[in-house]
Amino acid sequence: MTAAHPAPLFILSFRQRDELASLAAGAGWQVVAARRAGGAERRFLSSGAAVAVIDARGAPEDGLGATTMLSGAVEANGGAMLVLVSRGEVGTISALFEAGATHFLASPFSEAEFLQALRFAARHAERMAREWAAGPVFTALGWRYDLAAKALVLTPGLMALLAMDREPGVRDVLRRLEPGDRAAALAALRRMSPARPATAFAHDAEGIGRIVQHLQWDVDRQRIDAVVEPLGSAPEPAAELREALAGARDAGSARRWLARQLESPSEIPLHTMLVALNRFDMVNTAYGRAAGDALLRSAQKRIDDVVREMLGRDGLIARMSGSTFVVAARAPRLRIDLALARIAGELARPFVTGESIAVLGCRIGLAQAQEGDTAATLLRRASEALAEARESDSATMRVADADGDGAPIDRLAVELNQAMDRGEIGILFQPQVSVSSGEIIGVEALARWEHRALGTIGAETLFAAAARADLDIGLSDHIQKLVLAQAAAWPASLGGLRLSLNLTAGDIARPGFADLFLDRVDSSGFPRARLTLEITESGLIEDLGIASSLLSVLRGAGCRIAIDDFGTGYSSLAYLKALPLDYLKIDKKLAQDITGSPRDRVVVRGVIDMARSLGLTVIAEGVENEAQLEALAAEGCQIYQGFLCSEAVSVAALVALVTG
Numbered sequence: 001m002t003a004a005h006p007a008p009l010f011i012l013s014f015r016q017r018d019e020l021a022s023l024a025a026g027a028g029w030q031v032v033a034a035r036r037a038g039g040a041e042r043r044f045l046s047s048g049a050a051v052a053v054i055d056a057r058g059a060p061e062d063g064l065g066a067t068t069m070l071s072g073a074v075e076a077n078g079g080a081m082l083v084l085v086s087r088g089e090v091g092t093i094s095a096l097f098e099a100g101a102t103h104f105l106a107s108p109f110s111e112a113e114f115l116q117a118l119r120f121a122a123r124h125a126e127r128m129a130r131e132w133a134a135g136p137v138f139t140a141l142g143w144r145y146d147l148a149a150k151a152l153v154l155t156p157g158l159m160a161l162l163a164m165d166r167e168p169g170v171r172d173v174l175r176r177l178e179p180g181d182r183a184a185a186l187a188a189l190r191r192m193s194p195a196r197p198a199t200a201f202a203h204d205a206e207g208i209g210r211i212v213q214h215l216q217w218d219v220d221r222q223r224i225d226a227v228v229e230p231l232g233s234a235p236e237p238a239a240e241l242r243e244a245l246a247g248a249r250d251a252g253s254a255r256r257w258l259a260r261q262l263e264s265p266s267e268i269p270l271h272t273m274l275v276a277l278n279r280f281d282m283v284n285t286a287y288g289r290a291a292g293d294a295l296l297r298s299a300q301k302r303i304d305d306v307v308r309e310m311l312g313r314d315g316l317i318a319r320m321s322g323s324t325f326v327v328a329a330r331a332p333r334l335r336i337d338l339a340l341a342r343i344a345g346e347l348a349r350p351f352v353t354g355e356s357i358a359v360l361g362c363r364i365g366l367a368q369a370q371e372g373d374t375a376a377t378l379l380r381r382a383s384e385a386l387a388e389a390r391e392s393d394s395a396t397m398r399v400a401d402a403d404g405d406g407a408p409i410d411r412l413a414v415e416l417n418q419a420m421d422r423g424e425i426g427i428l429f430q431p432q433v434s435v436s437s438g439e440i441i442g443v444e445a446l447a448r449w450e451h452r453a454l455g456t457i458g459a460e461t462l463f464a465a466a467a468r469a470d471l472d473i474g475l476s477d478h479i480q481k482l483v484l485a486q487a488a489a490w491p492a493s494l495g496g497l498r499l500s501l502n503l504t505a506g507d508i509a510r511p512g513f514a515d516l517f518l519d520r521v522d523s524s525g526f527p528r529a530r531l532t533l534e535i536t537e538s539g540l541i542e543d544l545g546i547a548s549s550l551l552s553v554l555r556g557a558g559c560r561i562a563i564d565d566f567g568t569g570y571s572s573l574a575y576l577k578a579l580p581l582d583y584l585k586i587d588k589k590l591a592q593d594i595t596g597s598p599r600d601r602v603v604v605r606g607v608i609d610m611a612r613s614l615g616l617t618v619i620a621e622g623v624e625n626e627a628q629l630e631a632l633a634a635e636g637c638q639i640y641q642g643f644l645c646s647e648a649v650s651v652a653a654l655v656a657l658v659t660g
């Protein structure tokens with residue numbers, strides 16, 4: 001490696017990108033460096049580098065995720081992947097190795113050691129490239145087409161998969177595709193341009209199942225590189241998973257379901273979406289198959305709950321393969337978009353795997369059935385859209401053939417803005433009741449969306465849509481003004497009630513929020529001292545420092561603070577001590593568990609004891625029956641909220657409850 005021949009080098013470092021980049025550049029490398037894993041695969045491919053460096057020091061999970069993500073591309077390019085690990089984390093090396101790393105360097109290391117490791121990796125890559133030219137030896141699935149020489153090279157892995165014993169020509173390969181698939185392949189090739197060097201298409205291959213081909217046009221080298229991803233080749237789910245998913249559909253029955261739907265036309269459009277978990281391989285590798293299976297079950301449950309709530313019993317949910325699910329339903333597009341926003345929100349919430357917390361998220365591809373579609377063509381368009389979403393840094397969702405309709409996100413934004421303008425967002429109030437006296441002492445304001453066509457849309461869906469459309473702050477502002485204006489105009493009979501208002505994570509993170517909010521309260525005329533602000537655990541954990549100082553200001557100004565949904569996510573008791581709080585709200589799931597097993601009861605008791613020892617007042621939410629209330633009262637809970645007293649109601653109904 002000399003400065004006379006600068007070779008490209010790709011570096012992904014979450015913390016020390018610039019240091020590593022300047023070191024390597026000083027030694028003559030032409031560095032492309034990234035600080036985030038998002039889109040790294042694409043950036044690696046377009047860098048033309050044969051060596052990728054992943055800096056996993058102090059971030060073993062992210063490092064493993066990135067290694068897994070890049071492995072296909074590195075392997076298909078005959079490259080090397082050097083992973084930097086902390087000395088204390090060398091235990092992760094075997095997982096990294098399995099995930100596709102070829103070289104390791106443990107910190108602390110000197111500059112010279114780093115550069116030497118780079119040279120080793122580069123030499124390895126060169127060897128791989130020679131072998132690739134001589135007749136490749138590795139098992140990655142992919143191919144490469146040299147535009148100038150018009151030569152196609154398949155990896156041996158792909159040749160084996162296709163049961164070919166000699167290098168085929170382009171025609172041979174195309175001939176093996178179904179006519180529809182052949183058209184899709186040619187269309188994908190035509191889509192490519194210097195401005196859009198990456199695309200993908202999907203097809204079925206006999207004996208293999210569904211395959212996605214990720215194409216990358218290397219303009220400089222005049223060639224097309226493809227990574228072939230067989231969706232159907234994921235290992236069979238373990239028996240216990242199959243059992244747990246019994247009743248859930250598989251890919252075959254999903255296809256039959258779609259075929260039946262397509263045979264019986266309807267005015268209501270049929271939508272099909274593929275939902276793929278991000279970084280799922282990382283969980284399998286890092287925590288083992290059992291954890292992976294458990295995570296898949298909870299992911300499926302989250303999707304299933306949304307489908308049943310939003311799309312009704314007629315919606316389809318099935319597990320395709322690996323960590324991809326198919327969801328399909330006949331429903332208006334807006335309802336589908338809202339359901340997708342909810343699914344994306346649900347899958348973005350952390351999953352607890354054993355002792356750890358995994359944050360995965362998902363990508364979604366959506367296709368609407370058209371005249372002449374079969375189940376296969378419909379699924380193909382959905383998987384092309386999914387592959388496009390995967391290519392993108394930022395897009396969670398892509399729509400196949402989005403002709404003029406715009407992306408779901410854009411349409412959600414338009415709908416939400418209209419909803420606010422037209423006054424479709426309404427506020428209801430749910431009573432909070434003193435356990436000892438049975439008296440209503442306060443209310444929580446809860447938002448509803450009265451949509452002209454879809455009817456009432458719940459707060460969870462409303463906020464999930466706003467989060468996707470990047471409108472959460474706008475919506476939160478709008479609702480705060482509405483709530484304060486309404487409460488300031490309450491009749492005298494409600495004059496003794498406290499008012500609880502939910503803040504979002506976006507509010508908390510917003511610079512200058514405290515001043516803005518207090519101004520808003522004061523100009524509404526509602527007294528600060530009767531206001532409680534509810535903040536969720538997940539909203540707080542993003543930045544404890546910011547949260548803590550914001551809460552101090554609000555509390556110093558006379559408001560009270562409640563921590564909401566306690567017991568759902570992180571439940572770190574440690575930071576409760578660090579924050580200025582007044583109330584702890586036990587999440588409805590936990591509160592309802594109290595009449596379950598003795599073990600559940602112990603958990604609730606522990607939370608209540610701890611809250612009381614910190615001087616916090618405990619509010620239980622979701623109390624639906626006397627048995628739950630009795631048990632919670634026995635454990636020392638002071639306030640409750642739930643259908644047992646009342647759901648969220650209008651001001652008129654609230655007056656009747658309070659005075660009645």
Ligand code: C2E
Nearest residue numbers: 445446447458459460479502503504622623624641642643
């Ligand atoms: P949350 O703050 O935990 O609100 C409690 C949710 O539990 C409400 O759902 C309420 O209707 C429901 N609930 C109350 N009692 C019972 C019960 O006895 N059983 C059951 N099963 N459920 C009960 P909702 O109104 O759909 O709100 C969902 C979430 O949306 C809220 O959870 C909150 O996080 C958010 N949200 C609602 N309104 C607003 C708002 O105005 N601003 C903000 N930032 N978030 C809001």
Ligand code: CA
Nearest residue numbers: 444502534564
């Ligand atoms: Ca709340």
Ligand code: CA
Nearest residue numbers: 564565587621
């Ligand atoms: Ca709650």
